[in-house]
Amino acid sequence: MSRVFVTGVGVVAPTAIGRSEFHAALCAGRSGVAEVTHFDTAGMDRTHACEVKGFRSRDHLTAAEDRRSGRCSAMAIAAARMAVEDAGMESSLLCTDRCSVILGTTMGEANLLGELEKVWIHEGEEAVAPTRLPRYGTTLLPIHVARALGARGMVLTLPAACAAGNYAIGFASDQIREGRADVVITGGSEVIERLQYAGFLRLGAMAPDHCRPFDANRRGLIIGEGAGILVLESEAHLVRRGGRPLAEVGGYGLACDAHHITRPHPEGEGSERAMLGAIASSGLTASEVDFINAHGTGTQTNDPIESRVLARLFGEGAVPVSSIKSMIGHCMGAASAIEAVSCVLTLDHDLMPPTIHHEHTDPACPVDVVANRPRSQRVNVVLNNSLAFGGYDAVVTFARVGTLPNVEERGH
Amino acid sequence: MPLCVTGAGVVSTLGVGRKNFHDALCDLPQTERRLESLTEVSIDGALSTTLLSDFDPSEYLGKKGLRNIDRLTGFLIVAGRDALRDAGLKGDDGTFRVYEAHRVGICSATAYGSLDAITELNRVAELEDPRYINPARFPNTVINAAAGYVSIWEGLKAPNTTIVDGNCGGLDAILYAATHLNAGRGDAFLVGGGEVCSEPLQLAMRKLARFAPSYAGGAHGGGSAEDPGRASQCLRLGEGAVFLAVERTSDAYDRGAHVLARLAGFGTAFEPPSSEAQLVGVSREAIERAARGAISDAGLRPCDIDVVCGASCSARAVDTEEIKAWASVFGEQTAVVAPKRLYGETFGAAGAFGMLHALSWFQGAPIQPLLSGHLPSRVEHVLIATVGFYGNVSAAVLARTS
Helix, strand or coil, X not given: CCCEEEEEEEEECCCXXXXXXXXXXXXXXXXXXXXXXXXXXXXXXXXXXXXXXXXCHHHXXXXXXXXXXXXXXXXXXXXXXXXXXXXXXXXHHCCCCCEEEEEEXXXXXXXXXXXXXXXXXXXCHHHCCHHHHHHCCCCHHHHHHHHHHCCCCCEEEECCHHHHHHHHHHHHHHHHHCCCCCEEEEEEEECXXXXXXXXXXXXXXXXXXXXXXXXXXXXXXXXXXXXXXXXXXXXXXXXXXXXXXXXEEEEEEEEXXXXXXXXCCCCCHHHHHHHHHHHHCCCCCHHHCCEEECCCCCCCCHHHHHHHHHHHHHXXXXXXXXXXXXXXXXXXXXXXXXXXXXXXXXXXHCEECCECCCCCECCCCCCEECECCCEEXXXXXXXXXXXXXXXXXXXXXXXXXXXXXXXXXXXX | CCEEEEEEEXXXXXXXXXXXXHHHHHHCCCCCCCCCCHHHCCCCCEEXXXXXXXXXXXXXXXXXXXXXXXXHHHHHHHHHHHHHHHCCCECCCCCECCCCHHHEEEEEECCCCCHHHHHHHHHHXXXXXXXXXXXXXXHHHCCCHHHHHHHHHHCCCCCEEEEEECEXXXXXXXXXXXXXXXXXXXXXXXXXXXXXXXXXXXXXXXXXXXXXXXXXXXXXXXXXXXXXXXXCCEEEECCEEEEEEEEEHHHHHHCCCCCCEEXXXXXXXXXXXXXXXXXXXXXXXXXXXXXXXXXXXXXXXXXXXXXXXXXXXXXXXXXXXXXXXXXXXXXXXXEEXXXXXXXXECHHHHHHHHHHHHHHHHCCCCCCCXXXXXXXXXXXXXEEEEECCECEEEEEEEECCC
């Protein structure tokens, strides 16, 4: 069984595009919240979101790719190209059936579907353009990326809602450990679409202005969009090409609450199992985790439950916790993928990103929040937590290279 | 780590429940006739559907708790419940008999699972007001919600995953479950998927049947449940759900389970269209690579495969490449069967339906409709193939157990 390394990252986020710009935005505590421009929010009681501004697909895609793809795939392709460049990997190493693409999303090209349905509903079936139909499909996300990079191995979408990025990264690491792939391009991508926006609004989950995770005055989440992509590589492949690892992917844990379709288990039962699974399969104990990238949505329901689980496993306030959703919003299927990029940067720079807009920690959230400013501290192991509709719990650990025990010594 | 199938559940036009499905296959009119060759039938760009129009989940689940679930969720819950009981993992009273709740999970595939719900809510948003969207039905727009509901209904707390890979997801789910079982993330998984022949999907395929008839329209042969040998001149859309109960072979034998088949191998491949302007495309090379990969993974040779459960769906572009690929991998003798002709194209569920067919063939169901080759006297190994519209292909080998 091989070790799995992250050797490159790429990101298209509401606060920045590109690795170094994204890191600078995290350190500066920059907020991506702004007025929604993708669609009309008139009469919807909320007007803000974390859209990716200034992303021009033609800056990253060929003309043919641009014609074939929707915005969700375009962001994924852009981030994938950045990640491959970051990894310093020659394209010839990707053009093989030993390179796979495994991505997460919630609704994929939701905006393309929305446009098609709008025409259908208002103008009738005859008005629907058949040339646009094949461009919709959650299936297409990894296929577009595989075509862009030349990969010929497995192409797979794991639509695990707001935990999709961690699902994809976890399964991608499995493929390398089991020897089914040498390189996997993985992560997640998501776009903001009117139906999702209205849906979260109707669920009463949307904050009016900012996302304030773990704060006593939190009022909900802010929807975001973007793409986060990681290049995962086997140790042998990395050594063979003389590459440089950014971090090691530890284990991961998955669980299902089997409790409610949108709400987490009240005691975080599944979340706790997923975290324990991730820690054990990394060959670690809870005391060896240095930083937790929380799911931290800023909703009344999520934050206290997540905090209680963290307190049970790690001790009250024992491990620094932050939620970058306070800056980039809740990017749904891309959330834990973009946050995975942030985790890798945390390890690389020994700098924990802040939770902005934080004034008073809610007593119901007994965690040590990295509030408003980044915190400089040696970080060897990071835990990336995520939860999702469907009762999904997914957790991935990332570690400084040389920290984790041999793969054979790790548990399940 | 050897894995096996110990039970199955199905919702299909051929029947609900493994036994009913098997009996329906056995009751079909039998024909020795092969499907017509590609050149004999012209393309008419038409489309037909095989719908489960009289399916009522309350008949199987009772009336409580069904108000806000969509059609796919109903299919999946019924198929999942059936599979758990068929495998003996749960008793008739719903209690776990073998493994604890947190050791039983789900890997469920679909290609267009949430389309119905998205259209329903988009209509509300477009014709009335986005603020009128029913929040209790909003989760159905998220593609993994249907599988999530199965976990809630059945109390399954091991990993729950939805898989999307177009027509290939149903087989990819096998690899996904195998990975979890190998890693010890669970002891049993419901593996399969479901698809609904929704109004927007029918619209899309109707449009594509005229726009791109070689993919969505015409056909070279067909058959139907009424006459499996009869030619069909259109792509038929189907719907339904299948779950197989999959566990480690050693565990299954230790608990005295009835092992239905052994999961022997898996292969996958991707080969994009040769033109950068093309989005859709089917690759013979990818079909061959996935099939050879699965056969090799099973430790077999092509000559060990007795039957190929093909992906042939009456879309000319798909069928043409597939026929060439099978000739290249197996020669002319191996039986190639096109079971989709019986109940239509079920996209993400297609691979799971193929697995279910193989289980029935192991138990003596007639192997039809035959596309090419010769029927074997005994079926030991079946290769199931799924072919996507974008160059993606997956294949799996299922083996008879003694």
